[in-house]
Amino acid sequence: MATKKQATLLILVLAIIKFALPFFLQHPVYELHRDEFLYLEQGKHLAWGYMEVPPMLSWLSYLTHLFGDSFFWVKFWPSIFGAFTLIITCAMVLEMGGKLFAVFIAGLCIMFTAYLRLHFLFQANFLEVFWWALSAYFIIRYINSNQVKYLYGIGLAFGCAWLSKNSVSFFIIGFAVALVLTQYRTLLLNKHLYGAGVLALIIALPNLLWQYNHNWPLLHHMEELRETQLKFISPVDFLIGQILMYFTAFFIWVMGLIWLFTSKGKPYRMLAWIYLTVIVLLIVSSGKNYYSIGLYPMLFAAGSVALQQWTTIKLKWTRWVASTVILFLAVFTLPMAMPLWEPDKLATYYKERDVEGTGMLKWEDQQNHSLPQDFADYLGWKEIAEKTEKFYQSLPQVTKDSIVIYCRHYGLAGALKYYGKDEVFKLKVISDNGSFLHWIPNDFGFKHLLFVGRRMPAADDEVFQHFKKVTIIDSVTYKHSRQLGDKVIFFEQADSLASKLAAEGLKQMKQEFSRKKL
Template sequence: MKSPCLLPALLALLKFATGYGLASRAYELHRDEYLYLEYGRHLAWGYLEVPPLTALQSWVTLALGGSWFWVKFWPLLWGSLTIYLVGRAVQRLGGGPWAVALAGLGYLLGAYARLNFLFQPNAFEVLAFTAVGYWLICYVQQPAPRWLYAMGAVLGLALLNKYSALFYIGALLAALLLTPLRRVLATRHFWLAAGLALLLWLPNLTWQIGHGLPVLHHMALLRESQLVHVSVAGFWQSQLLMNALSLWVWVPGLLALLLSRRLQPYRVLGLVYVGGLLLLTLLHGKDYYALGYYPLLMAAGAAWWQQWLRSRPRLGRVLRPALLVLPLALSLRMLPLLFPIEPPAGMLAHRARYERVGALRWEDGQNHPLPQDYADMQGWRELADKTWAAYAALPPEARGHTLILADNYGQAGAINYYNRHRRNLPPANSFNGSYLFWQPPAPPGGWQYVLLVEEDPTPGLEKHFQTLQKVGQVRNPYAREQNTRIRLGTHPDAAILAYAAEEHRRELAAWGQF
């Protein structure tokens, strides 16, 4: 008899291979990836944006050379493990090879294609939520303490990965209370597993408290700049679009978990989805925050379809191949939105169609030529090269006396990433996010040259420098950073240096650092 792990393992391998093989090299790393890679140079128990688990991956990536392959290795690994667990969950719920393939296609052709390509905390979060759900299935079938400890360990790591895991934990506890599984809450092993999760999270929790809970300021910034544009209707429209090619799988899966007698022992999984999505709706969470709740719905839906078609063999002969072919056929038109397979010029040829489905709407609520994630993968190498060229043109006495100050973490991170080898460029800095912790001390004699990387050049700075001139500009027409300017200021006066120091203090204070 063939191992039941074989088909899920093949799906995992397919996920990993297609992630590398299909990606267009017209795209660079994503804005956020440059920030997360910078964490690897500054290991700590916390950062202003996210907890430290991503930093450990960054440190390993940089130790291995920091190439594109290793940056993408982590999200593709987490995605491959997720699809493996989906396949195993299908089997535990009574599905055979056809059902495993159906659920696997749902995952491969959903929003996870892009999510598992970007080096961000989201890929591990989806894996963690899926693993907890899978081990819940295992616990229902075999109430052994090891499943509880596995859940405690992965939830502890999830809290070290993203704070949104707290919403999932809240939904999970509510779901347990509403099902017969509430009896597990009275066991010693449950509380020991909960203690394990807390123990793993404790160093970061201590860091947060010691730094004035900067997560609260981060949430406030998100509400003001991004979440304010998230409407209830838009959030739920996105839920349908993100997994549109598996709609006929995860919706029956949700209904079966909530209503089916056969899947009644696993109702907790359906209630976790309901509770988690309710929380995200009320808190105006971003649409992709919910992606971790869907993989096990796909597993349940695929198992339900197989059981339902088993008693309808004539119908099954038609629907079984149709349910596999239909998402593949529909994905041919949607694949460029799911994954950066087509270069920007090709994307623009279909702009009207993409705009109709809301794929070109950015966090500012407006439509743009490319999806936001795609525009965030353009123009960075050009910026880094032009910054290096400006620095290399300075006189020898500028070495050690030049400050590179960027408007945002993407600019600073990209400059540092592309100039990390064979270029003796001082680190770029910013007053944006965790870069506030990494400001270099002024050298003896102070800063004599300043390279300013600006989205919108600040007027009136000329009077504070002996000279101030533009020495570079991002020209890439597809980049979100298009028209970002590089200006060189020589011999800054005391007033502008004092203003910069005060701006640094103000930004730190806003994050609760004073």
Template sequence: MTRPPVPAFAARPVVSVAVIVGLVLTALSGRYGYHRDELYFMAAGRHLAWGYIDQPPLTPLLARLSTTVFGDTVMGLRVLSTISCVITVIVVALIAREFGSDRRGQLLAAVCAAVSGFVVGVGHLVSTATYDLLAWMLIGLFAVKLLRTGDGRWWLALGLTAGIALENKYLVVLPIAALLISLLAVGPRDVLRSWWLPAGIAVAGLVALPNVIWQFQHDWPQLTVAGGISEDDGTENRIMFIPLQLLQLSPFLVPIWIAGFRRLWRMPWARSVALAYPLLCVVVLAVGGKSYYALPLLLVLVAAGCEPALGWIDRHRTAAFVGFVLTALTSALFTLPVLPASAVDFVIPVNKEQGEQIGWPTLTTAVAAAWERIPPEQRSTATIFAGNYGEAGALLRYGPSHGLPPAYSGHMSFADWGIPPDTNTGPVLLVEMERTPSFEDHFRDCSQVGTIDNIVSNDEDGTVIVQCAGTAEPWSTLWPKLRRYY
């Protein structure tokens, strides 16, 4: 089968758009504060391992690297995330190029990625989704190159990228599986009849092997975490899946990715790429996964739709310009820290992650005030126990400046990073999002001594601080009962 050539890469305009995105993210990266997940990644980065209860090792490793090289600050932590977002914008344009887009089409693809709420939202924060998005887009690029050229050696690039992505999050198996099924269904099947395919699989397996071994040695805890998340959030995820597919990139981009789907469906060599997206959506809906799991393939469709969209844009330049400006403004409003912290309640109903970056110093100050009320002679045997990894991470980050001892938690991998000694028989300060009698039954004589009052209505607003006289049994006996996987 003859595959079409590609136009030259529009390096200067595409890179210019990506650099602008990087500058905007850098300028805003220090506003608000750490996200709860970032506090957890920083803590995990202090305990480098080949795996954790709820994730592979790559994101904690990159968090450690970023703070070591660029500074132990919010801005320093997010430098590599910003760079990842910049590269993602460029890769989207490269995918458009593979589909035959010329200079203008590639520039349009870069702009679409740059104004997408999902792209800049995950680029602003350090999260597994940040690096997952880049990995998925690279996989998309290499897959399209494979299909366009028929050169089986691209399976090696696919395998290497997939292996690295598996060291970040296991979700990468979903788009690859969707693509393989699509290839079997609609072709071109000739790319599957290549010895480079098993070679690529071997490379992926070799790179991912250390984390797989770690999970095996620890009885596959990540499966337990995934099952609990699906059970808790599955129904809501299914209900919101379609609306969020339309909203999370941008409603303005919907006509472009629809045009991309139609265009690819008419291209025999690329038809499997079009089919992979609805297949992936079916799988995500079936397992109750989050809507953003399918968004990277939607960006591939956006890249494919840019060339046909140019005709409409040429005929409606004013409307297109207004649309892109409004998209950029709304994306920034709902995903970036552009509002005063006191006004974030306005966007939390649409994007709760904005609120999760506010209030951690306040929480630590409240815990420190409660700690100061414990008689000095009892503090050497007292314990601070946080109910979730965000609280524990905040106390680890901000607690030393208040003279607080290390906090413990049974949530996720914090349960493996330290157990209070049995000699800690004194008072226990519990940090709970809400009072839970079944949880407090593990302790003696508990009473509320504080409440967190944040300036925004985030998850920690109203969190309570409870002081107990001690534990109902030794910490070593109690600890397995306090472990939480979700």
């Protein structure tokens, strides 16, 4: 009993540290990430689905707005779910026979690997990791107890995972393959397994219906990713990523995978087959290396148990070596995991240590830059929002009444809405990028247009050719920002065709994602 209490106390302490640590590791000069602006805006337009993600993240966004929209509340959700993920991982350790040391190691793995940054980003990935980990936990509980309630727990986790991120389909396929390849294939004749499947389907059904009614934007989004990003990813890069993302403790998950194929790990071998199946699927489909991030809590749990079992007598001293290595590498890699310092200092640090050679400074454009892409995505938003709103406020009221503020992508639109101070100004902001497309009124009109984007619209962007005067007002000057050079451009005195062309183009774009005639 004392051991159980000690384990519970240790898990609680680790979870509290996990929750609080990122708040102390990010320098205050960094703002929100471009994707966070989009997901925050989704909370103001609740639906059963969006162009980018299912609805669960928007529910948390809605609560964030209720609590005041502050930086803390934006970051609260990934941080608290990170703590929950650590708790589940440590619970898996206990279920697989691990003791206090294994719990401690598993907690370090969740705190000081790729999850450190992931659990400070308001993106669907932190929900994905949580539900995948919970699915694995229920699998282990079923293996240990043979109680059907845990099959329904798996179904519940699968359904909720779908409402978080559709990538759970990879895990579900892996689960099915693992059933066939292990002694648990008899479950294929168990009616409760199919009952659990029905439960998962019922939970996921609202989003599936939304996808159907909007012509499956999930498929459109994946095709766009394949054309713009995924085609650059090689299997070698993907596999290297599986090491680098967990560099501080990669030997733990490797040990876990090996242990699952030993006699002691055999009862839980299903987890290994799930992992290998998903990895193969992601390689074949050119997935990004972080698409597998939900798999590793269960492997870290298994690896922690393996380390404990393999060092019970003669090699007990290696436990402290393992702990020290994880903590030492964590300190060494912190400047790459979190934006610890202001951008100039961080960029100098990277240059002095030739971080460019690791590939960590390579962006989606396949070029190296001064900061990692994620860090550069935290900068420049306040600047562009302030410059846009300042110019808007300088306009005469009659111009304000007949203007729209068009942003080329969702990050800019979301930043203007988040950092904008005047409510009327924020209502003027629109974008046809991502989910913002659906939030543009069908009957909007304008006489003037304030454009916010990287480049002057090209000649084939016909709407912009119907203004009498065009003036470049300002631009982003923050040198480390990914938004460097984004401009504020004022288009004045639209002719009679401008609004008509914009309305027709908007209708056509919306029609692509709707089964209803607009």
